[in-house]
Amino acid sequence: MEEKLNKIKSDLIKELDGASKEADVLNVKSNYVGKKSEIQEILASLKDMSVEDKRKYGSLINNTKKELEELINKKLEELENKVNVTFDDTLNYDVNVGSLHPVTVVAKEVTDILKRMGFTVVSGPEMESEYYNFEALNIPKDHPARDMQDTYYLDNGMLLRTQTSDNQIHAMENYGAPLRICAPGRTFRNEDLDANHENTFFQIEGMVIDKGVSIENLMYVMQCVLSEVFKSDIKVRLRPGFFPFTEPSYEMDISCVICGGKGCPTCKNAGWIELIGCGMVHPNVLRAGGIDPDIYTGFAFGIGLTRLAMMKYKINDIRYLNSGDIRYLKQFNI
Numbered sequence: 001m002e003e004k005l006n007k008i009k010s011d012l013i014k015e016l017d018g019a020s021k022e023a024d025v026l027n028v029k030s031n032y033v034g035k036k037s038e039i040q041e042i043l044a045s046l047k048d049m050s051v052e053d054k055r056k057y058g059s060l061i062n063n064t065k066k067e068l069e070e071l072i073n074k075k076l077e078e079l080e081n082k083v084n085v086t087f088d089d090t091l092n093y094d095v096n097v098g099s100l101h102p103v104t105v106v107a108k109e110v111t112d113i114l115k116r117m118g119f120t121v122v123s124g125p126e127m128e129s130e131y132y133n134f135e136a137l138n139i140p141k142d143h144p145a146r147d148m149q150d151t152y153y154l155d156n157g158m159l160l161r162t163q164t165s166d167n168q169i170h171a172m173e174n175y176g177a178p179l180r181i182c183a184p185g186r187t188f189r190n191e192d193l194d195a196n197h198e199n200t201f202f203q204i205e206g207m208v209i210d211k212g213v214s215i216e217n218l219m220y221v222m223q224c225v226l227s228e229v230f231k232s233d234i235k236v237r238l239r240p241g242f243f244p245f246t247e248p249s250y251e252m253d254i255s256c257v258i259c260g261g262k263g264c265p266t267c268k269n270a271g272w273i274e275l276i277g278c279g280m281v282h283p284n285v286l287r288a289g290g291i292d293p294d295i296y297t298g299f300a301f302g303i304g305l306t307r308l309a310m311m312k313y314k315i316n317d318i319r320y321l322n323s324g325d326i327r328y329l330k331q332f333n334i
């Protein structure tokens, strides 16, 4: 009898192994534990057995039947949990994967460096009001600085921001002091196009406001950013600048990597490329942001990300970067 029961069990296991669909398992179920199955016959034969055999085999037969049912139910559960995903591999997939744009790469590098120094990344609108782009930044109407940034004015009375410095005001309004933010973004100027000028380019703005913030802090941050981005010796010069929203103001130029500083169309024969504007935040700007300049000081900077990408990857014409020409962009393979 034991042999017979073991045989039924091992036959069932084999059949379940071969079953891959629910319908197959249900078929097996009816054959092995259904009304006309062998185990049911054996169970029925119990009543004709001697008392001794009944005692000997009764529980064995019942337990075997239970085991058979358990095996079947387990298999049914397994099939239920199995999700069948089939791929249509007759489709022609385009295996031509893209690459990151050089400006995207440097933007990420700079924000990563600044984040490690405790800066929070924020963003602001590309369509901006005159107030945030100019007035609150200490550039009133008729101020000559407005002419330096040829502005696209829109029919709805707004403008396309000419600089990411508008984020300074938004950030002060939103978070107050102390503050440590950076804001990468796209900016627009109605420029004549040449190798070094485009009407659409990227900048990253930075602003730190706290008690006792100084020019040394600003220079340290700029040095960290540039040395980490270039990871090699580069020549940078610091010169006095003029921005209405900072006092004092500085400009940082990088020795042109295209010509090694000798002069070329990219640097307009100057040997240097303007990369960063920065300085100590003007008290009027702090006030516009609702911060008391008698308590807090701050520094701010704006880095030209498009130019940074050009210098890092030795791209001699800014227009390539905006062309969207995959063949050009792909060669950087970054």
Ligand code: DAH
Pocket (backbone or CB within 6 Å): 162, 163, 164, 165, 205, 206, 243, 245, 246, 249, 276, 277, 278, 279, 280, 299, 300, 301, 302, 303
């Ligand atoms: N917004 C300036 C520009 O686009 C650059 C700049 C200068 C940003 C000085 C600053 C700053 O934050 O302090 O030319």
